[in-house]
Amino acid sequence: MNDDATDDRLEDFARVEHTLLDETRAVYIAGEGPAVIVMAEMPGISPHVARFARWVRDAGFCVWMPSLFGIDGAYPRAAEGLAVMKRACVSAEFNAFAAGASSPVTRWLRALARRAHERCGGPGVGAIGMCFTGNFALSMMLEPSVLAPVLCQPSLPLGDPAGIELAPSEAARVRARLEAEGLTVMAYRFDEDRFCTSERFATYQSALGSRFCARVLPASSAHPAPPPFFERVVGCAHSVVTAHLIDADGEPTSRAKDEIIGFFVERLRAQRSER
Numbered sequence: 001m002n003d004d005a006t007d008d009r010l011e012d013f014a015r016v017e018h019t020l021l022d023e024t025r026a027v028y029i030a031g032e033g034p035a036v037i038v039m040a041e042m043p044g045i046s047p048h049v050a051r052f053a054r055w056v057r058d059a060g061f062c063v064w065m066p067s068l069f070g071i072d073g074a075y076p077r078a079a080e081g082l083a084v085m086k087r088a089c090v091s092a093e094f095n096a097f098a099a100g101a102s103s104p105v106t107r108w109l110r111a112l113a114r115r116a117h118e119r120c121g122g123p124g125v126g127a128i129g130m131c132f133t134g135n136f137a138l139s140m141m142l143e144p145s146v147l148a149p150v151l152c153q154p155s156l157p158l159g160d161p162a163g164i165e166l167a168p169s170e171a172a173r174v175r176a177r178l179e180a181e182g183l184t185v186m187a188y189r190f191d192e193d194r195f196c197t198s199e200r201f202a203t204y205q206s207a208l209g210s211r212f213c214a215r216v217l218p219a220s221s222a223h224p225a226p227p228p229f230f231e232r233v234v235g236c237a238h239s240v241v242t243a244h245l246i247d248a249d250g251e252p253t254s255r256a257k258d259e260i261i262g263f264f265v266e267r268l269r270a271q272r273s274e275r
Contacts, residue, residue, distance in 0.1 A: 005227070008047035008073040012054070013065065020111035026072070027112065028065040031057035034122030034268035037064050037113055037140070041131030041152075041239055042088070043081035043229055044070020048242035049130070052257065059261045060269060062120045066112060068105065068133065076243070081229030088132060089158070096132075096156055099163030102139040102170060103156070109136055110143035117145040124148070126264040130242065131155045134196065135165040138185060138204075141174045148267035150260050151187040151204075152240050155195040162199035164207065171207040178211035185212050186263050188256055190237035190244070192219035215259070221252040 013028035028045065036056050040049045045065060050073065053063045069091075070084040089096040093105040113125045124147035127137040134154025140146045157163045166174070178184065185208060189196040204212050222237035222244035230243045237244055241260065245253040 005075050005077075006047070007075050008045075008050045010045070010050060010073045013050075013063075018066075018112060018115065020108055020115065023108055025108070026067040028053075028067070028072070029062065030054070031060075031062045033060045033062050033120065034125065034264075035064055035113075035116035035120040036061045036126035036128070036148075036264055036268070037066070037109065037116065037137075039066065039109070039127070039129040039133035039136055040068060040070070041133065041242060042069070043076050043084035044068075044074060045072045046074065046076045046227070046242065048076075048227075048239070048245070052241050052245075055257065056261060056264065059265060061126070061264060062116070064112065064116045066109065076227040076229035078228040078232040082233050085132075085233070094132065094156070095165055096158050097160075099157045099160050099165065101167050102165055103136065106136050106139040110140050110146075113140055113143045113146050122268055124268060126150070126268055128152060128260065129154065130239065131195070138174060139166060139170065141177060141183075141185075142170060147181075147183060148264050149185050150263065151185065153189050153193055153196040153238055154187070154200065158195070161197040162203050164200060164203050166207070168207075175208050175211065178208065183211065183267075186215070186260060187212060188215045188217065188240040188260075190219045190222055190240065191216050192236055193238050194236050195234070195238060215256060217252045217256060221246070223253070 013030045038053045126148035128150040129136040130152040137149040219237035226243040
């Protein structure tokens with residue numbers, strides 16, 4: 001991907017329609033190895049999201065990138081991105097404003113994880129959510145095949161800085177599984193992010209205990225010139241491994257990206273012979 005304002009044609013991904021729970025969605029698939037579900041941030045599968053997915057693919061994984069909203073491959077411009085966000089906020093698939101319950105779309109994503117595991121093999125599946133989908137990787141832990149969940153700037157519910165998209169009973173089930181299987185949840189945010197706040201991370205920590213591994217990056221380490229949607233609509237350091245990532249050695253965002261990929265390697269590849 002060139003760091004410019006062009007769309008990404010996603011030509012190195014296979015676009016496959018998957019029907020699960022009587023609902024059909026497109027999924028972009030590339031690579032070989034254990035599966036990692038990459039869930040896009042607002043306003044959709046942007047060139048920066050696809051760039052991250054390619055990094056995961058090149059590390060030895062089969063990336064499954066579902067189309068959940070927006071125009072696939074589109075560069076995130078301000079007006080178009082805001083329109084996508086407004087539609088998602090009123091969609092029944094997403095609990096944009098309600099805390100204490102997983103978004104309905106996570107049921108489909110859990111089914112996708114099961115299918116990906118069946119097709120790709122290995123010990124299990126990794127999952128990363130970003131922004132609107134940030135919490136989805138945690139909800140997907142209710143599916144036994146998901147072993148490596150990553151939460152990047154989880155931003156829902158909007159309007160409740162300390163809220164999380166997980167029912168107390170679900171949080172208890174996830175915590176019990178984390179402890180029983182020795183698993184962890186990796187989570188990332190910028191310290192001045194007004195959509196993913198310190199209060200929200202504190203709620204996750206309280207619900208999940210020491211199995212919730214938080215990483216907080218300084219806002220000063222964010223890319224200073226993100227695409228228009230992030231500059232004009234988001235308006236703060238937000239997207240740790242995509243729009244605000246600086247792709248250079250030693251940069252905190254680049255180190256976060258490397259840590260996430262290393263987490264997938266440890267959970268999904270290094271342990272293959274042990275399972």
